[in-house]
Amino acid sequence: MVRAPKGMSEEVIRRAVEAKKLWLYQKVNHEHKYPTRQQRKEFVSGETVLYLGRKYRLQVSDEDVAGVAFRSHFVISRKNQPQAARLFCQWYLERAQERIARRAKYFAEAMGVNYNRVLISDLRVRWSSCTPKSNLNFNWHIMKAPASVIDYLVVHELAHLLEANHTPRFWNVVSVQVPQVEWAKEWLRRNGGVLEVDF
Numbered sequence: 797m798v799r800a801p802k803g804m805s806e807e808v809i810r811r812a813v814e815a816k817k818l819w820l821y822q823k824v825n826h827e828h829k830y831p832t833r834q835q836r837k838e839f840v841s842g843e844t845v846l847y848l849g850r851k852y853r854l855q856v857s858d859e860d861v862a863g864v865a866f867r868s869h870f871v872i873s874r875k876n877q878p879q880a881a882r883l884f885c886q887w888y889l890e891r892a893q894e895r896i897a898r899r900a901k902y903f904a905e906a907m908g909v910n911y912n913r914v915l916i917s918d919l920r921v922r923w924s925s926c927t928p929k930s931n932l933n934f935n936w937h938i939m940k941a942p943a944s945v946i947d948y949l950v951v952h953e954l955a956h957l958l959e960a961n962h963t964p965r966f967w968n969v970v971s972v973q974v975p976q977v978e979w980a981k982e983w984l985r986r987n988g989g990v991l992e993v994d995f
């Protein structure tokens with residue numbers, strides 16, 4: 797819809813829209829501005845899939861591939877296409893289990909804290925949480941985020957073992973381990989929607 801002053805000729809309006817066409821297209825399709833308009837994945841060749849903050853191309857192949865293969869791009873078998881969302885979910889869960897367990901161990905040592913277990917699930921409501929029994933819970937969708945954002949979430953939950961609330965002391969503990977904490981929080985604010993909705 798175009799709003800224009802009363803009496804302006806259609807020709808002038810048409811020319812104005814035409815002249816601004818590229819700019820309009822960029823605004824409407826800007827991924828930061830309209831994260832929730834992202835379409836759900838169809839898992840067809842050429843589609844991109846987010847992993848550690850980067851987009852990788854998906855190839856649907858006639859070869860026999862067990863689950864999801866990752867070789868500088870993603871590959872799935874054509875016969876697995878109908879269950880692609882489940883296979884990708886499984887793939888991210890396994891990657892999350894490995895990376896987050898490793899990073900939690902590393903940061904727990906650096907911070908001098910002890911946790912019980914790392915649990916990866918489909919929390920839906922939150923990226924991460926820390927339970928009274930010192931279990932660290934993470935949403936597998938965070939594997940789509942850059943590595944430093946994942947580190948921030950791991951450190952955030954570990955810091956709750958020292959400080960229950962988001963006090964200045966809490967943020968101080970976090971930023972000692974993750975200096976780019978503000979950037980990570982901003983990244984989640986801007987991209988959080990995309991992480992959840994695409995599949």
Ligand SMILES: [Zn+2]
Binds near residue numbers: 952956962
């Ligand atoms: Zn918190």
